[in-house]
Amino acid sequence: xxxxxxxxxxxxxxxxxxxxxxxxxxxxxxxxxxxxxxxxxxxxxxxxxxxxxxxxxxxxxxxxxxxxxxxxxxxxxxxxxxxxxxxxxxxxxxxxxxxxxxxxxxxxxxxxxxxxxxxxxxxxxxxxxxxxxxxxxxxxxxxxxxxxxxxxxxxxxxxxxxxxxxxxxxxxxxxxxxxxxxxxxxxxxxxxxxxxxxxxxxxxxxxxxxxxxxxxxxxxxxxxxxxxxxxxxxxxxxxxxxxxxxxxxxxxxxxxxxxxxxxxxxxxxxxxxxxxxxxxxxxxxxxxxxxxxxxxxxxxxxxxxxxxxxxxxxxxxxxxxxxxxxxxxxxxxxxxxxxxxxxxxxxxxxxxxxxxxxxxxxxxxxxxxxxxxxxxxxxxxxxxxxxxxxxxxxxxxxxxxxxxxxxxxxxxxxxxxxxxxxxxxxxxxxxxxxxxxxxxxxxxxxxxxxxxxxxxxxxxxxxxxxxxxxxxxxxxxxxxxxxxxxxxxxxxxxxxxxxxxxxxxxxxxxxxxxxxxx
Numbered sequence: 106x107x108x109x110x111x112x113x114x115x116x117x118x119x120x121x122x123x124x125x126x127x128x129x130x131x132x133x134x135x136x137x138x139x140x141x142x143x144x145x146x147x148x149x150x151x152x153x154x155x156x157x158x159x160x161x162x163x164x165x166x167x168x169x170x171x172x173x174x175x176x177x178x179x180x181x182x183x184x185x186x187x188x189x190x191x192x193x194x195x196x197x198x199x200x201x202x203x204x205x206x207x208x209x210x211x212x213x214x215x216x217x218x219x220x221x222x223x224x225x226x227x228x229x230x231x232x233x234x235x236x237x238x239x240x241x242x243x244x245x246x247x248x249x250x251x252x253x254x255x256x257x258x259x260x261x262x263x264x265x266x267x268x269x270x271x272x273x274x275x276x277x278x279x280x281x282x283x284x285x286x287x288x289x290x291x292x293x294x295x296x297x298x299x300x301x302x303x304x305x306x307x308x309x310x311x312x313x314x315x316x317x318x319x320x321x322x323x324x325x326x327x328x329x330x331x332x333x334x335x336x337x338x339x340x341x342x343x344x345x346x347x348x349x350x351x352x353x354x355x356x357x358x359x360x361x362x363x364x365x366x367x368x369x370x371x372x373x374x375x376x377x378x379x380x381x382x383x384x385x386x387x388x389x390x391x392x393x394x395x396x397x398x399x400x401x402x403x404x405x406x407x408x409x410x411x412x413x414x415x416x417x418x419x420x421x422x423x424x425x426x427x428x429x430x431x432x433x434x435x436x437x438x439x440x441x442x443x444x445x446x447x448x449x450x451x452x453x454x455x456x457x458x459x460x461x462x463x464x465x466x467x468x469x470x471x472x473x474x475x476x477x478x479x480x481x482x483x484x485x486x487x488x489x490x491x492x493x494x495x496x497x498x499x500x501x502x503x504x505x506x507x508x509x510x511x512x513x514x515x516x517x518x519x520x521x522x523x524x525x526x527x528x529x530x531x532x533x534x535x536x537x538x539x540x541x542x543x544x545x546x547x548x549x550x551x552x553x554x555x556x557x558x559x560x561x562x563x564x565x566x567x568x569x570x571x572x573x574x575x576x577x578x579x580x581x582x583x584x585x586x587x588x589x590x591x592x593x594x595x596x597x598x599x600x601x602x603x604x605x606x607x608x609x610x611x612x613x614x615x616x617x618x619x620x621x622x623x
Contacts, residue, residue, distance in 0.1 A: 190303035247290035561595035574613035
């Protein structure tokens with residue numbers, strides 16, 4: 106009896122461990138559809154999903170999800186559908202009877218019946234002259250065409266859009282941009298009947314189900330359809346996200362940043378495996394990026410799209426007016442303490458705006474990422490600003506007392522740039538403040554009449570009227586500023602009729618009769 110009980114206890118223990126291990130593995134491996142959809146680009150907010158139990162299956166299950174408050178929510182599920190008579194394929198060819206696997210946008214619809222109320226997608230009401238062309242030798246391949254002649258004389262193959270299963274249909278944007286001859290055409294989400302056991306490459310569902318989905322789809326929410334085996338759904342989504350579906354990209358090797366799309370002037374390098382936000386995606390073969398104060402270009406073929414990034418790595422700080430020039434190729438680090446990670450490189454000679462600085466490092470915005478460069482390998486650029494209109498110099502940043510006026514188009518050296526909205530300047534020996542919003546930033550400009558070290562004397566004068574500040578006392582005098590009445594000015598030197606002064610770091614001259622010595 107004891108032996109039997111002992112064996113029973115051992116058996117039950119082993120059984121319990123097996124069950125626990127099984128469910129533990131299942132829990133670890135399984136992720137919900139909603140979690141899988143989080144891999145998609147954030148601007149995709151509506152998804153139709155068509156899944157089969159295996160690649161060769163003709164039957165499909167259709168569901169619809171949308172984003173609500175940033176989270177994926179299932180709206181419709183387990184709608185009965187069918188796909189191609191030969192199942193699914195990742196290598197679609199014209200006439201193969203297979204439905205293309207993948208993730209595709211849904212941007213238009215059509216039907217020979219009237220557009221259902223509430224449908225937001227563009228809808229074309231078709232008639233006896235409406236065709237979709239699947240003749241791979243025609244320039245009309247994979248396009249909707251209206252033609253009143255004999256279609257048999259114009260095309261070798263076509264579909265009449267008055268087919269009884271096309272009362273309503275949503276165009277699946279497969280092989281549309283660009284259109285590749287022979288890669289498949291006329292792929293739709295259309296209606297079916299109980300007699301419809303398969304399609305020739307489309308996805309079909311019952312009419313009432315289709316209309317429900319069509320009423321949900323909104324072009325502003327970038328609807329897509331995902332077609333996959335159920336067991337491969339996560340991989341299908343991930344594959345799409347890695348090439349098309351993410352807001353970010355990662356270099357697959359160290360890649361150069363070029364100044365032009367000709368690829369003949371390198372301005373920097375991005376390092377393999379790092380992730381960067383996509384700023385502009387307007388070209389087929391290139392990403393347009395911002396490196397410093399200029400735009401650069403990188404080849405897409407050396408990157409892959411990714412869906413997410415550690416948000417703490419993104420730069421959200423405003424750049425200062427100060428900038429540096431790289432005196433050697435400048436490695437960009439993700440951090441300045443511990444094990445430093447290099448995310449890229451800036452070419453020698455590049456000028457770059459500064460976000461923040463410490464004793465040994467400049468913090469910069471490197472293609473949308475926070476980056477750090479070693480200060481000893483840079484030289485600080487001289488910074489200047491130019492008023493975009495005549496602007497007032499205020500005594501305080503409250504803007505309620507004035508010292509002088511700066512003239513549109515003139516340029517002045519920046520004394521201090523430690524405030525977000527104001528430049529700190531000097532009129533004589535008095536500090537003043539200028540609103541940045543009324544200026545534009547300049548670097549390494551050739552500025553006339555800079556004060557390169559001339560000191561004020563002990564003499565001071567008071568403006569008994571507004572004093573116009575001239576750049577010279579002979580020839581064509583140019584007024585580049587004004588000192589307001591009542592201000593006290595130290596002078597550098599004097600002639601019979603003029604005082605020489607320092608006006609915001611430039612040498613200027615004011616008319617002596619309009620002053621009183623104090």
